[in-house]
Amino acid sequence: MRGNKLAxxxxxxxxxxxxAAIAAPWLAPHDPLQSSLxxxxxxxxxxxxxxxxxxxxxVLSRLLYGARISLVxxxxxxxxxxxxxxxxxxxxxxFGGWVDAVLMRFVDTMLSIPTIFxxxxxxxxxxxxxxxxxxxxxxxxxxxxxxxxxxxxLTLKEREFVLAARVMGASPTRLxxxxxxxxxxxxxxVSATLGVGGAILTESxxxxxxxxxxxxxPSWGNILNEGRVALxxxxxxxxxxxxxxxxxxxxxxxxxxxxxxxxxx
Amino acid sequence: xxxxxARRLLALAPVLLWITLISFGIIHLAPGKPTDAxxxxxxxxxxEARQRMEQLYGxxxxxxxxxxxxxxxxGRLDFGRSFxxxxxxxxxxxxxxPVTLTINVLSLALVLGxxxxxxxxxxxxxxxxxxxxxxxxxxxxYSMPSFWLALLCMAYFGVTLRWLPVSGLHSLEYESLPRLxxxxxxAWHLLLPVxxxxxxxxxxxxxxxxxxxxxxxxxxxxxxxxxxxxPEPRILFHHGLRNGLLPLITILGLSLPxxxxxxxxxxxxxxxxxMGRLFYEAVMARDYPVIMALVTIGxxxxxxxxxxxxxxxxxADPRIRVGKAL
Numbered sequence: 283m284r285g286n287k288l289a290x291x292x293x294x295x296x297x298x299x300x301x302a303a304i305a306a307p308w309l310a311p312h313d314p315l316q317s318s319l320x321x322x323x324x325x326x327x328x329x330x331x332x333x334x335x336x337x338x339x340x341v342l343s344r345l346l347y348g349a350r351i352s353l354v355x356x357x358x359x360x361x362x363x364x365x366x367x368x369x370x371x372x373x374x375x376x377f378g379g380w381v382d383a384v385l386m387r388f389v390d391t392m393l394s395i396p397t398i399f400x401x402x403x404x405x406x407x408x409x410x411x412x413x414x415x416x417x418x419x420x421x422x423x424x425x426x427x428x429x430x431x432x433x434x435x436l437t438l439k440e441r442e443f444v445l446a447a448r449v450m451g452a453s454p455t456r457l458x459x460x461x462x463x464x465x466x467x468x469x470x471x472v473s474a475t476l477g478v479g480g481a482i483l484t485e486s487x488x489x490x491x492x493x494x495x496x497x498x499x500p501s502w503g504n505i506l507n508e509g510r511v512a513l514x515x516x517x518x519x520x521x522x523x524x525x526x527x528x529x530x531x532x533x534x535x536x537x538x539x540x541x542x543x544x545x546x547x
Numbered sequence: 548x549x550x551x552x553a554r555r556l557l558a559l560a561p562v563l564l565w566i567t568l569i570s571f572g573i574i575h576l577a578p579g580k581p582t583d584a585x586x587x588x589x590x591x592x593x594x595e596a597r598q599r600m601e602q603l604y605g606x607x608x609x610x611x612x613x614x615x616x617x618x619x620x621x622g623r624l625d626f627g628r629s630f631x632x633x634x635x636x637x638x639x640x641x642x643x644x645p646v647t648l649t650i651n652v653l654s655l656a657l658v659l660g661x662x663x664x665x666x667x668x669x670x671x672x673x674x675x676x677x678x679x680x681x682x683x684x685x686x687x688x689y690s691m692p693s694f695w696l697a698l699l700c701m702a703y704f705g706v707t708l709r710w711l712p713v714s715g716l717h718s719l720e721y722e723s724l725p726r727l728x729x730x731x732x733x734a735w736h737l738l739l740p741v742x743x744x745x746x747x748x749x750x751x752x753x754x755x756x757x758x759x760x761x762x763x764x765x766x767x768x769x770x771x772x773x774x775x776x777x778p779e780p781r782i783l784f785h786h787g788l789r790n791g792l793l794p795l796i797t798i799l800g801l802s803l804p805x806x807x808x809x810x811x812x813x814x815x816x817x818x819x820x821x822m823g824r825l826f827y828e829a830v831m832a833r834d835y836p837v838i839m840a841l842v843t844i845g846x847x848x849x850x851x852x853x854x855x856x857x858x859x860x861x862x863a864d865p866r867i868r869v870g871k872a873l
Contacts, residue, residue: 288686384561391565393801394849398808399826399842400573406830407576483692487812490694491827506695513702520702524695531690539686 289540295533303349312340314347315498326518333518335508341519345526348500352482352530355416355501359481360474362420367427368470372458374428375435386432389425397422401484405493412495415488419481427473434466468545472538479534486527502527551861555854562850567621570842571614574835617839626840631832636840640822646716647810647821650737654744655799655806661749663795666756667788673761681753688750693809697743697816704739712736714818740817744809748802755798760791793864800856803849 302309311329317337324334332341374385404418438444439462447461482502488494489503490510497504502523509519601607608616620627626636669678705713712718716736717729724732763769764787772782810823818824822841829837 387561388565390850391562391569391846394562394804394853395566395569395842395846396804396807396811396849398811399845400569402811402827402830403573403838403842404576406833407573479690483690486692487694491812491815506692506698510698513698514706517702520695520698524692524699527692527695528687528690531692532686535686535690 286540286543288536289543292533292536292540295529296537299349299530299533300353302346303353306343306346306350310340310343310346312343314339314343314500316340325516332522333516335505335516335519336512341505341522344500344505345502345522348502348505348523349526349530351412351495351499351501352485352503352527355412355419355485355495356478356482356534358416359419359423359484360477362417363424363477363481364427364470364474366421367424368431368463370424371428371431372435372463375432376439376454376458376462382432385428389428392422392425397484398487401488402491402493405488410488410493410496412499415485415494419484423477423480423484427470427477430469430473431463431466434469435462438462438465472542472545475534475538475541479531479538482527482534483531552858555857559850559854563847566843566846566850567618568614570839570846571617573842574839575610621843627836629829629837630834631829631837636836639825639837640840640844643820643822643825646819647807647814647823650740650744650813650819650821651806651810653737654741654748657741657745658748658752661745662752663756663792665749665753667760667783667791669753669757670760670764670791671783678757681757685750685754688747689754691747691750693743693747694812694816696746697739697813700739700743701816711739713739716819740813740819743816744806744813747809748805752795752798752802755794756791759794760787763787763791766790793860796856796860796863800853803852804845807845807849 311331317339318334319338324330324338326333330340330342332345334340335344370385370389374382400422401418405414408414435458439457444457444461447457452461485494485501486503486506489501490507492507494503494507495501497508506520506523506527509516509523513520624637626640628634629636629639665681669675669681672678701713704711712735716733718724718732718736721729721732769782769786772786777786807823810821811827812823813819814821814823815827825837826841828834829841
């Protein structure tokens with residue numbers, strides 16, 4: 283019961299957040315890119331509820347537009363990770379043998395290379411762009427899903443209904459897509475929900491290191507990064523984007539755990 | 548036991564091959580040649596010097612030949628020289644390694660010291676006020692952007708209160724201090740980096756500890772111990788904890804890449820000259836030999852860490868040894 287309440291709280295927060303991101307143009311009191319140097323580093327006030335940054339831009343407006351970027355990155359990165367993870371896991375589990383061996387050794391390898399090394403190296407080499415960031419975050423976070431799906435498929439493929447479909451002459455593609463994957467979706471859904479929070483955290487770390495979403499496009503990570511310079515005189519620049527990240531990731535984690543509990547019982 | 552170990556090590560060979568392929572592949576993602584960057588960062592490098600460098604690294608050869616040569620040098624632990632200062636890469640890494648190792652060992656000790664008692668206490672009475680409180684704490688800790696926490700701690704403890712130093716490993720007058728004061732000075736500087744590095748891991752690990760302990764305390768032999776009338780602390784620590792700690796070995800092995808990743812962030816924030824910051828600097832300067840070396844070494848260390856964890860598990864849990872090794 284308690285877990286459910288927390289999961290609901292997470293869902294409500296995420297609903298509000300999605301609304302805020304979609305309605306950003308109507309909710310934002312100012313243009314997020316409009317700088318106005320005389321208004322630089324103002325504290326929170328009625329006109330600027332969360333103050334202004336060193337270029338005089340309204341922080342609340344930037345956070346609202348940043349929510350769009352951060353959420354889109356989170357969802358698309360996870361989408362990529364799910365597709366890659368499901369494909370690899372399904373092939374490894376279904377075909378077994380050397381396919382399984384090669385794919386799973388590749389999974390082991392990806393798990394043993396520190397993710398941040400790969401992310402930083404690839405983004406720095408190719409040059410940061412929002413598409414590359416989503417892709418690379420996705421391509422460095424699919425391994426858990428691959429293992430999950432493989433394990434599910436291994437147990438499912440010996441079940442009667444799968445054998446029946448096989449006897450009726452179903453092709454491997456049909457077996458995987460129609461009979462096996464739909465029954466393996468529970469754990470995948472949980473890990474996708476938790477993954478969105480993880481991807482948002484990763485984007486913020488990359489932005490903090492200067493290799494994330496590039497200014498002037500606001501993302502929570504780069505708002506935080508820009509605010510860090512003025513940490514001593516304008517704490518609101520650093521505190522508010524960090525809180526946004528914390529609350530959002532927390533909401534995704536609570537919701538994910540809630541779904542997991544639901545599947546278990 | 549030795550047969551088990553040999554099999555585990557043999558299984559590493561394909562992973563090792565993949566690792567070298569990936570490290571080699573990364574630097575060839577960039578448009579242009581690696582030497583372009585070395586030239587761009589040092590305008591004094593003439594065209595001839597650049598060509599000489601290309602020949603030295605075999606960059607005029609086809610990719611498979613380059614890969615083969617690099618692999619050959621890797622086998623002799625020759626990682627080449629840094630593009631930035633022309634020093635051997637291995638030397639640069641060796642001087643940074645102790646710093647990172649110290650921070651990670653200390654933070655790991657802190658993590659275990661906090662996570663194990665927290666997890667056990669929460670598991671003793673599932674659903675109690677303490678359990679619920681730690682559950683909420685764990686979720687918050689797990690969702691916390693650690694670099695943000697680091698910034699806030701730096702600002703509050705370092706700048707506002709002036710209690711703790713905000714960057715580096717030593718004070719300016721470090722060399723002139725007596726031995727004991729030197730140690731205190733270093734510890735003082737390590738407090739924030741170690742604390743922040745530990746923070747996120749405590750959340751995750753205490754969760755694992757809790758669920759592992761809850762499972763163990765439900766077992767029949769715990770009920771038997773209770774029925775025999777053993778005192779509760781003895782049941783908890785002698786019968787429960789010894790078994791509850793086992794899964795932690797695997798989790799610790801798996802958390803190695805996160806530790807290395809955490810070092811990149813913590814060392815960048817606190818300006819600590821360790822391996823993590825070396826990697827960040829190398830990436831920013833496109834210092835390919837250093838990048839390739841660190842990716843390879845980081846991955847190999849993680850891999851060995853995992854094997855070590857498996858072996859330790861087999862050593863600690865006789866059931867594994869009997870089941871798999873023989």
